[in-house]
Amino acid sequence: MRRSATLLRGGRAPxxxxxxxxxxxxxxxxxxxxxxxxxxxxxxxEERRAVAASVGKACREIGFFxxxxxxxxxxxxxxxxxxxxxxxxxxxxxxQSVQMAEDYPYGYSGMEEEVLSQTIEGAETxxxxxxxxxxxxxxxxxxxxxxxxxxxxxxxxxxxxxxTAYYRAMEGLSADLLxxxxxxxxxxxxxxxxxxxxxxxxxxxxxxxxxxKPPRPGQLRASPHSDYxxxxxxxxxxxxxxxxxxxxxKGWVAPAVTQGAFVVNLGDLMMRxxxxxxxxxxxxxxxxxxxxxxxxxxxxxxxxxxAFFHNLNPDALVECIPSCEDAGGVARYGPVMAGDYLMxxxxxxxxxxxxxxxxxxx
Ligand SMILES: O=C(O)CCC(=O)C(=O)O
Numbered sequence: 001m002r003r004s005a006t007l008l009r010g011g012r013a014p015x016x017x018x019x020x021x022x023x024x025x026x027x028x029x030x031x032x033x034x035x036x037x038x039x040x041x042x043x044x045x046e047e048r049r050a051v052a053a054s055v056g057k058a059c060r061e062i063g064f065f066x067x068x069x070x071x072x073x074x075x076x077x078x079x080x081x082x083x084x085x086x087x088x089x090x091x092x093x094x095x096q097s098v099q100m101a102e103d104y105p106y107g108y109s110g111m112e113e114e115v116l117s118q119t120i121e122g123a124e125t126x127x128x129x130x131x132x133x134x135x136x137x138x139x140x141x142x143x144x145x146x147x148x149x150x151x152x153x154x155x156x157x158x159x160x161x162x163x164t165a166y167y168r169a170m171e172g173l174s175a176d177l178l179x180x181x182x183x184x185x186x187x188x189x190x191x192x193x194x195x196x197x198x199x200x201x202x203x204x205x206x207x208x209x210x211x212x213k214p215p216r217p218g219q220l221r222a223s224p225h226s227d228y229x230x231x232x233x234x235x236x237x238x239x240x241x242x243x244x245x246x247x248x249x250k251g252w253v254a255p256a257v258t259q260g261a262f263v264v265n266l267g268d269l270m271m272r273x274x275x276x277x278x279x280x281x282x283x284x285x286x287x288x289x290x291x292x293x294x295x296x297x298x299x300x301x302x303x304x305x306x307a308f309f310h311n312l313n314p315d316a317l318v319e320c321i322p323s324c325e326d327a328g329g330v331a332r333y334g335p336v337m338a339g340d341y342l343m344x345x346x347x348x349x350x351x352x353x354x355x356x357x358x359x360x361x362x
Pocket of ligand 1 (some may be wrong): 236
């Protein structure tokens with residue numbers, strides 16, 4: 001089954017000016033800055049403000065940055081990373097024991113079953129060269145009606161525990177970053193806390209298998225899209241065929257893969273919330289060049305990544321933050337309920353292939 005973008009993850013309908021084609025990529029670490037958030041986690045108000053200023057600048061200029069000194073234990077990351085890798089090495093039938101479906105937007109999605117760019121272009125392109133397993137574990141005190149997470153019937157030993165521990169670590173890092181975001185927006189640090197206690201954050205574990213065959217025309221590992229929640233935390237491999245980010249002037253740029261860092265990017269709801277002051281930016285994962293990684297890496301050009309999509313409580317009202325209003329108190333978007341927005345995106349994702357247009361839903 002070919003799907004487009006799915007619930008609780010990327011896929012926005014940006015203005016066409018945010019689209020590009022054939023733009024040369026560049027390695028531009030300065031355009032996607034690496035920020036040491038250690039002083040935010042343990043520092044004085046002055047130190048926290050200094051970190052928040054750097055974060056705010058990145059959010060205004062490109063909507064992407066990397067964080068180091070984030071406090072997430074490498075053993076937690078490694079355990080989930082190897083468990084996920086072992087899961088993707090299992091036979092297809094085992095991976096398909098929990099399938100992504102219309103009424104269950106998580107679970108397993110196979111090679112070429114998703115086309116992320118469909119939600120921004122409305123065009124039929126070749127399927128993305130990746131497989132994913134998605135899980136929404138929920139908060140420590142989830143709402144009674146939250147969809148119960150479905151774990152694979154068969155999985156490597158310790159899979160559920162390792163993935164849950166990673167999910168909780170990402171939940172904690174997101175909470176730190178949301179406090180930092182609040183400071184950067186001249187708000188009380190706890191501003192976002194009231195709308196995250198029953199969050200629907202989703203962890204997407206991705207596997208981009210070693211490719212030997214050339215891709216079909218236009219085919220990518222993950223086609224261009226933006227995410228649509230509050231923020232995304234990405235852990236990535238330094239493998240051939242990696243992440244590229246759309247810079248407004250420079251075109252596609254490749255953030256350096258910084259050892260131990262998480263890439264952070266904003267989603268569409270954060271862009272709405274901040275009245276477009278902050279950016280939800282297109283990104284993609286390109287295919288490796290012929291022969292790249294062969295003979296030099298044990299896994300060839302195989303790539304692995306984890307994307308943690310931070311989503312609010314479904315009943316959280318997202319409306320222009322007062323400090324972000326345009327002159328005269330003008331907001332560019334009306335209020336929207338986070339869960340409704342999510343469902344709207346789901347509708348786009350599931351009907352667009354049947355001829356619906358993104359604009360019909362915005
Ligand atoms: O694998 C990556 O580096 C990015 C994945 C991504 O953007 C997504 O799944 O939304």
